[in-house]
Amino acid sequence: MQTQSLKFKILSVSLAVTLLVLVLLGSTLYFTEIKPLKSQVSLDLQNDMQTFIDSKIDLKIQGGIIGSAMLSLNQKVKDAVRNADSTEIYPILKTVKDDYAAKTNFQGVFIEIINAAGDSLLRSWKLDQPGGKRLQDPLIKQVFETRQAQGALIFGERGVTIVAATPILDNTEFLGATAMILGVGSISRDFAEQFKNTHGQWIMLVDKQYVNDKLGNTKAVDSLMPITDRYVVANNKWFSEEVIQQTKALYQASNGEQTSVYLAADKVVVDLPAYDESGKVFGRQVFIQDAAVLTEPLAKAMNNAWTTLIMVALGILILSSIIIGLIIRLVITPLQTLNQTITEVDQNGDFSLRIQIDSEDEVGRTAKAINHHLDKVNQAIHQANQVVGALAKGQLDKRIEGNFNGRLLELKQSINVSIDNIQQMMNALENTLKALSQGHFSVQQTSGQAQGAFGQMLNQSQNAMQNLSGIIREINEVMQTVSRGNFQNRIQVAAQGELDALKREINQTVHVLALVIDDITKVMQAQSNGDLTQSVGVACDGELADLKEAINHNAEHLNRTINQVMNASNTVSHVASEVSRGSMSLSDSVQQQAASMEQTSATMAEMNSAIETNAQNALNVDHLEHELQKNSVNAGQVMKQTINAMAEIQNSSKRIEEIVTLIDSIAFQTNLLALNAAVEAARAGEHGRGFAVVAGEVRALAQKSADAAREINQLIGDSINVINRGTQLAGESESVLAQMNDSIDKVTQMIAEIANSSAEQSRGVNEVNQALQLIDQVTQNNAALVEETSAAAQSMQDQADELEQQMQFFKTRNQKRLN
Structure with a gap:
């Protein structure tokens, strides 16, 4: 059921x-x-018709652009537009229509030439009448602006036409444009030929309202055959009477950009808008075919x-x-x-039964899962029986080993945990007795779930372990604190027998260690505070006594060392202070000596310049004296010209007097310079001794120069007297001249000596000047070294003060701490 x-x-x-x-x-x-089939078939039919008409119009536009472009390249056309003379191109335009009709399928082709000003120069359909302004035509205006060929379907003076216009260019000069106007009647013939199997007809209608809006009246279409009150055919000659009448009978008017496909009688009509060059709808394009064009695809679909x-x-x-x-x-x-x-398992309790399904789908996997579960239940019950039987025999090593889930896992865990608890209690009792026999008193255990004799046995074992563990724990705590450096704890727990003796010995040992460590700590703290007078005094034995002696010996040795360092630091500080003061004094003296040497060097440079000038003047005087001697010798030979020679001698004598006066002045200045040099040499002390000798020699030479100058001055005076008596003593002129030659020789020798002395004086002063410069350089170096020595001495003084201040930190047995 x-x-x-x-x-x-x-x-x-x-x-x-x-x-x-x-x-x-x-x-x-x-x-x-x-449901969408009708709309889709209608849309496909519209697209096919639109594609057909667009391709035909584009073909005519491209043909018109090619024709107008070829015409724009004609040189006669360029000349006619440039010169405003249409005589040469008149024959071309006159026959253009007939030529195209004879050679192509285009029956109504016309040409218009437009100049650069936008005026119609010549029209092939009205050769004797100008066309006026053409820039109001959007297509012509676009050609003029872009200088590119353009074409479009338009409604104009000649009704619906296709106009293609091309600019006339001579290199870069814009001359105007050529326009080719084509009719669209051939499209009707092409459509009828292409769709003759479906009795296809195409007709273009013009909207009279569009014409009125564009031209202001409807005269251009009044002569055209009407289809409705609003629409007329585009051209009476393009379409047959049959097509026009059929359109009147079938056409259902649409306006604007509306499109429609509908059945009328046994025909299908496709109504599409027609656009002008500005994209405005100026009429309709109506396609008429057999109804089967629409119904057959629809029925088939x-x-x-x-x-x-x-x-x-x-x-x-x-x-x-x-x-x-x-x-x-x-x-x-x-x-x-x-x-x-499942029903048999439930009724019989036999978990060995299995589901006999071998498929691998969801049902098969479900049956396998149930069989697997029955296996687990059967295995769990079998292992549980084995474990419980072993436990009844005192065997505690049996467990349920199978992998189970859910309630079977809980059963497995419960049985295994129960046996584990029994075994743990037995193991705990065994471990406690074993630890006690090995001296381990820290073992802790509780009776847990044990009852009866097991519980009493565990409690007694635990009490014994706790008593022993208390004593051992305090011993361990005291020893642990001792290992961490704390000697204040003692064993306080009550003990008996050997444990009590162990307790007393440990407490005594910790007490002695505490005394020794406290004394050592006191000594170390005193030393860290600079007090080296403390020592370890507590009585102790063994290695503690060795430690005590080592610390006391180290303190004594450190005490002696610090005393020696303190004494040495005092000595170093005193010596550094003396060296610093001596260096400062020496630095001041060297600085003064350097300044004096700099002044002396400058003075010697000035004196050297003056002496060089004196030597040059002496050379000049020597030269003049040689000239004078030569003149005197010649005077003896020209005695006949005595009076004239006397006049010349008188003039020369005056010049000699001036030179002698100059020599006397130079000698005086040289004497002063020598005196100043002697004073500076005296100031220089031992270093100026050689310079003083040179200054003395220069002064002696200056004195000789002065004496010679006075003698020359006297001789000049005598010469002047002799010259004044020249006329009277003409007879004695020769002897006087001889005496004069002798005097001049002496003067020449004296002047030569003066010149030599001046040269030697210049060389000596130059050497003195070089020596002074060397002394000045050495003095400057000494000053720098003295400053470095002074700085080093000051640094040593500072280090000595710092050392002495650091040593004041220590207190020794032989001296008090310094403040």
Whole structure:
């Protein structure tokens, strides 16, 4: 009954789902495929017609651009536009229409020439009438602005035409433009030829309202055949009477940018807007074909859609049937087997039964999971029986080892934990007795869950361990504090027997160590504070006594060393102070000596310059004296010219007197300089002794120069007297001249001596000057060395003071601490 009920549910749900899917799929196909078919076919038809008309118009525009471009390249056209003379191009425009009609499919082709000012120079359809201004035409204006060829479908003076305009350029000079005007009647013929199987016809209509808005009246279309009250045909000659009448009968007017596809009689009509060069709608383009063009694709598409829907529905029904059969075979039948096995296990308690399903699907995996669970339950019950039987025999090493989950895992854990607790209690008692026998008193244990004799045994063992552990713990605590350097703790717990003796010995040992460490700490703290007079005085034995002696010996040795360092620091401080004061005094003296040497050097430089000038003057005087001697010798030979010679001698004598006066002045200045040099040499002491000797010699030479000058002055006076008596003593001139020659020789010798002395004096002064410069350099070096010595002495003084201040920190037995 349960199996039939499950099958019924599955069949009912499957059927419902199938019907729902069919309804949804049918609705989807209808709304997505069948219903939009008409709109899609209509849209495809519109696109085909739009593509056809656009391609034909573009073809005419490109042909017009090529024709106007070729015309713009004609030199006669360029000359006619430049010179405003259309005579040469008149024959070309006159035959252009007939030429195109004879050679192409274009029946109505016209040419217009426009100059650079935008005026129509010549029109092939009205050769004798100018066309006026053309820049109001948007297409022509765009060509003039961009200097590029342009073309468009427009409505103008000649109705609906295709105009292609090209600029006329001569190199970079803009001369105007050429325009080619073409009709669109050939498009109607092309359409009829291309779609003759569907009896296709194309007709263009013009909106009279557009014409009125553009031109201000409808004169341009009044002669055209009307289709409706608003629309007329684009040209009466382009379309046959049959096409016009058919359009009147079928056309359903649309306005603006509206598009439409509709059936009328046995025809399908496609109505598309026609745009001018500005993108405005100026009329309609109507395409008429047999209705089959629309109905046949629509019928075919609908048939395909219905066929698809039926095939899909059949496929869904077949698929549903297959799925239901598979569900019954793969799900329901295995579930029946599973239910039967579980029922037998529940009734018999036999966990060795298994579900006989071998499939690898979800049902098969479910059956395997149940079989695995039965295996685990059977294994858990078997192992539990084995463990409990071993426990009854006193065997505590048995456990449940299987891998279980859930309640089976809880059963396994409960049994294993119970046996573990029993074994832990037995092990704890064994470990306590074993630790006690080995002297381990820190073992802690509780009775835990033990009861009866096990609990009493564990409690007695624990009490004994606690008593022993208390004594051992205090001993360990005291020794641990001693190991950390704390000697104040003692063992306080009550003990008996050998443990009490151990307690007393340990306390006594810690007491002695505390005394020794305290005394050592006192000594070390005193030393850290600079007091070296303390020593360790507590009585002790063994290695502690050795430590005491070593510390006391170290303190005594340190005391002696610090005393010696303090004495040495005092001595060093005193010596450094003396050296510093001596260095400062020496530095002052050297600085004064350097300043004096600098002044002396400057003075000697000035004296050297003066002496060099004196020597040069002496050389000049010597030269003059030699000239005078030569003149005197010649005077004896020219006695006949005595009177004239006397006059010359008188003049020379005056000059000699001036020179002698100059020599006397130089000698006086030299004497002063020598005196100053002697004074400076005296100041220089031992270093100026050689300079004093030179100064004395210079002074003697200056004195001789002065004496010689006085003698020369006297001789000059005698010469003047002799010259005054020259006339009277002409007879004695020769003897006087001889005496005069002798005097001049002497003067020459004296002047030569003066010149030599002046040269020697200049060399001596130069040597003195060099010596003074060397002394000055040495003195400056000595001053620098003295300053360095003074700085070093001061630094040593500072270090000695610092050492003495540091030594004041210590207090020794032989002297008090310094403040």
